[in-house]
Amino acid sequence: MVVTAHPLATKVGLDIMKKGGNAIDASIAVQFALAVVYPRAGNIGGGGFMVYRSKDNAYAALDFREKAPKQSHRDMYLDSLGNVIEGLSLKSHMAVGVPGVVDGMVKAHQKYGSLSWKELVQPAFELAQGGILLTQKEADKLNETQADFKAVNTKDNVFMGTFSKGQLFKQLELAETLARIRDEGEKGFYEGPTADLLVEEMKRGNGIITHDDLKSYDAVWRTPFAEPYKSYTIISMPPPSSGGIALCQLLNTLEQYPIRDMEFHSAEHVHLVTEIERRVYADRATHLGDPDFWEVPQQQLIAEPYLIERMNDFNPDSATSSEKILAGEFATKESEETTHFSIVDDEGNAVSVTTTLNLNYGSKIVVGGAGFFLNNEMDDFSVKPGVPNYFGLVGNEGNAIESEKRMLSSMTPSIILKDDQLYMVVGTPGGSTIITSVFQTFVNVAEFEQPLLDAVHNKRFHSQWLPDKIFIEEATLDSTVIRQLEEMGHTIEERRPIGRVEAILVHPDGKLEGVADSRGDDDAGGL
Ligand code: DON
Numbered sequence: 001m002v003v004t005a006h007p008l009a010t011k012v013g014l015d016i017m018k019k020g021g022n023a024i025d026a027s028i029a030v031q032f033a034l035a036v037v038y039p040r041a042g043n044i045g046g047g048g049f050m051v052y053r054s055k056d057n058a059y060a061a062l063d064f065r066e067k068a069p070k071q072s073h074r075d076m077y078l079d080s081l082g083n084v085i086e087g088l089s090l091k092s093h094m095a096v097g098v099p100g101v102v103d104g105m106v107k108a109h110q111k112y113g114s115l116s117w118k119e120l121v122q123p124a125f126e127l128a129q130g131g132i133l134l135t136q137k138e139a140d141k142l143n144e145t146q147a148d149f150k151a152v153n154t155k156d157n158v159f160m161g162t163f164s165k166g167q168l169f170k171q172l173e174l175a176e177t178l179a180r181i182r183d184e185g186e187k188g189f190y191e192g193p194t195a196d197l198l199v200e201e202m203k204r205g206n207g208i209i210t211h212d213d214l215k216s217y218d219a220v221w222r223t224p225f226a227e228p229y230k231s232y233t234i235i236s237m238p239p240p241s242s243g244g245i246a247l248c249q250l251l252n253t254l255e256q257y258p259i260r261d262m263e264f265h266s267a268e269h270v271h272l273v274t275e276i277e278r279r280v281y282a283d284r285a286t287h288l289g290d291p292d293f294w295e296v297p298q299q300q301l302i303a304e305p306y307l308i309e310r311m312n313d314f315n316p317d318s319a320t321s322s323e324k325i326l327a328g329e330f331a332t333k334e335s336e337e338t339t340h341f342s343i344v345d346d347e348g349n350a351v352s353v354t355t356t357l358n359l360n361y362g363s364k365i366v367v368g369g370a371g372f373f374l375n376n377e378m379d380d381f382s383v384k385p386g387v388p389n390y391f392g393l394v395g396n397e398g399n400a401i402e403s404e405k406r407m408l409s410s411m412t413p414s415i416i417l418k419d420d421q422l423y424m425v426v427g428t429p430g431g432s433t434i435i436t437s438v439f440q441t442f443v444n445v446a447e448f449e450q451p452l453l454d455a456v457h458n459k460r461f462h463s464q465w466l467p468d469k470i471f472i473e474e475a476t477l478d479s480t481v482i483r484q485l486e487e488m489g490h491t492i493e494e495r496r497p498i499g500r501v502e503a504i505l506v507h508p509d510g511k512l513e514g515v516a517d518s519r520g521d522d523d524a525g526g527l
Helices: 007-018 023-037 101-112 117-130 136-144 146-152 172-184 192-204 211-215 243-254 267-287 298-302 304-310 433-446 452-457 479-488
Strands: 002-004 047-053 059-063 220-222 225-229 232-236 338-344 350-356 414-418 421-427 470-473 492-495 502-506 512-516 523-525
Touching (some): 002 007, 007 338, 007 523, 023 047, 023 172, 023 338, 047 101, 047 414, 101 117, 192 211, 225 243, 243 267, 267 479, 338 421, 421 433, 452 502
Antiparallel strands (some): 338 350
């Protein structure tokens, strides 16, 4: 079963499994295919995380998150008065972190791959060379972004122009880059012509990534985050993602309350979850960062007595104020521009991958002559203590910029076991809402006993400490519930869709059910 953001990427994953490839083989091929067919988030110029559980119950977590270039420093986005220079961490060559995807895929392949590397990159190469037919949504998104493309790019590229539905869209420069990656592995990206083109792009645009940065990038295997919740085991991403810890904090705090007795989307339900989320995101802002640079108190954060104590001032009838600190402005303009895919092979090996350029088409910068977008992941750092990033998230010392550090992430690729058997593979884009979307999807199935189809498609709500609001999708809560919550002291704000969940559920008879979120063009396919 393969669930991705694009039908052609799903097909690539299934084709690889038909050839005898395992779930990791399919994931590698899907990652490269998404870079071609879903360039707004699929990528080779960004980073991500892979969580794996083998049929024999071995777990692994691969961190191919971008790193701050070596010349980065704490105040690189501040002017001489110490104020944040608007846009520098988002739409400039300075916004780009050293890409991790290609090295990540090479490492995944070395450890678990069964088909040849070339076979896994070839489908993406063919899609780039032969072209794809644009959907209406894809054409619209490209047309909408033209002003940004023109503002930041130093050379013309295939993403510039006017696009329409059904148009054949070829990416010949990207095909050449993919051919180098196919034939030379990581050297095809971090050295040679691709690296030269990337560094030349940096020089033209005053960016700071050097050959040395590229050559020394290393994806790392980390100890997966794995913690129990009732009869389940949550396997997810450890730091530099906040996802695993935060998801576990949410669940293990929720466990103290009779959630099953609450009506779904009642004021009681939304209030409780919001109060838990407020506390968890406050911890995220203070305690989390790249573990190679910052000591994350992981065990303390998920200890049951601590989580119980955190709720001491919880009042079932009124909202606790998130107080102090600058209230973050929450992004409402951009849609969900990270992407997740979930894959289970016929042996029961499971892979959960979330990968990102950060925003829509990342920095919007295409490497001249190499045809791929570069991320703007540097904005995920706390550019100044207390100043919110694009997602309204505030941070502090733990997530301050340092040379070669990884920026804190919310990506939560997860695999959940029930009674030690594979149960669910799940993840989503959505910036800061990723954690709460994965949380809701799982709780909808495990506690509210919803079918997976409903659990993925039911409307979502989200709260993150700062700004002190409950964000809801259109028509999530009825007006009485909204009034009740407002009377408790909550501020409710409607916003664009929250999350695009790609999930697989394993039924007791072993059957796999895949659900792709209809908030996008997403697609689930099985053999
Ligand atoms: O790593 C993170 O948390 C973000 N860069 C993810 C960005 C994202 O999901 C964009 N979608 N709205």
